[in-house]
Amino acid sequence: MLIGEVARRSGVSSRMLRHYESLGLVRPTGRTTGGYREYTEGDIRRIFHIECLRALGLSLRQVGRALEDPGFTPSALVGDLIRWTEQRLEREQELLGRLRTVDASAPSGWGDVLRIIELMHGLGSADAAFRQQAVLSSAEDVRVPAELLAGAVLAESDPNVAGALRWALARAGGAAVDGLAAGLRSGDVDTRRRAVQAVAGIAADEAVPVLTDALGDTDPAVRGHAALALGARGVTAAVPVLVRLVVDGRSDVEAAEVLGTLARDPAVAGEIMDALSAELAEPAAGSTVRIRLTQALVEMPVGAAEDLLRQLSHDDDRTVAVVASAFLQLIREREPS
Structure with missing residues (x-):
């Protein structure tokens, strides 16, 4: 079977088949009288084996080792592939989250996109002063996604940064309430306390039912913040x-x-x-x-x-x-x- 037909049957391009041959992964068994490569059924099965291993994420070097080394065991390599894939998915999820955050800000130009990204980087800083400055310096003319602020305040332990975030959330109004309400359903009491304080600072009507639900919280501090905010309303x-x-x-x-x-x-x-x-x-x-x-x-x-x-x-x-x-x-x- 000539290389063109093998390419059609296997879905592997002629160029890639030649690359496999140069690496020693698969060699055509014979040559025609005209000198053309000729593949047997066994060669084609090996090509499919190569493609299957590549589909698992193995490099071509790893594929060659797996096919040639009789003592090669897949368990360790497959475990590594699982870990690498999980790490890649985490990175892609982080990227997806950043893209959604930027999209939620409805940017009108690249300047807006860059300012939102600067805010995200600032909020991710290990330095509390940088995080606070990132919140306070957010541009008035850029719509900061409420989901970004809500997620940040639920995780923020520094009181000064948390205060700045609550200020920004109060400016965001009712759009921030849904994200904060999720924090009030958390099993972590500190997260619920941060959430109720942030909701208490939002004047929008959407905050009232969330605060009313918080009156039944098991933590007295959460109930207290909710009651003071509701009573004032x-x-x-x-x-x-x-x-x-x-x-x-x-x-x-x-x-x-x-x-x-x-x-x-x-x-x-x-x-x-x-x-x-x-x-x-x-x-x-x-x-x-x-x-x-x-x-x-x-x-x-x-x-x-x-x-x-x-x-x-x-x-x-x-x-x-x-x-x-x-x-x-x-x-x-x-x-x-």
Whole structure:
């Protein structure tokens, strides 16, 4: 069988067949009377064997060794090929991610593309100062992909860089919420804390349902960030968690202020006062907890808190009674004459 027919049957070009011959991988068994290469069925089978091994990723040198060395075992080489292929796929996935990030920025020219790539390189720096500078120097006229910022803030442990990223995410608005919501489903508590802080800084309406879901998180810090953000937006579902913040002494001053704002609505004030009263009456509540709850009452509207403060001014706990009396006097002085 001549080389042209072998090329047609095998799908290997005549040029490549000659290359295989020059490397000693396959040699035509004979020659015609005219001096042309003549291949046998055995030669063609060897060509197919070469192509099969190349399809696995073996180099031509490795193919030759595999075909000629009787002691050659494939296990080690195949294991290496698996590792090399996995590494190549990882590199290609990284490249694909970068391309998608650039595409999401809807660049209008190569200048925009280069600025997005500079931002990605900056965010990948091991130096926190470089990462922070990359975020803060992102051009105002370039749309930074929210997915890029969201992924960066979920992984960022440096507080200054994280603050810069939250600032950038707040500018991105509702487009960033989906990426951050994924972080709130993470099994890693630090990731969820970073996510909720970032969502809390986004004013868009899309943030509200995500923060509401976070009220049920197993971590008290995540619940607290969500409750403070929701309460500041007037969402009354945050009330139980806000009261718990006061009880636990976690951001209790901020929680009391938010509760006071919510209590300006008479329909909500009753719910808040009932919750605070219930915690004050809790037998297991110690003096420190009851003092914090009493202090929270001063943030309530005068009409809502005065009766309870009057009761507490005669409390058996002398410290609670003194604090309540002082606050009672304070709110009376605030009343218009």
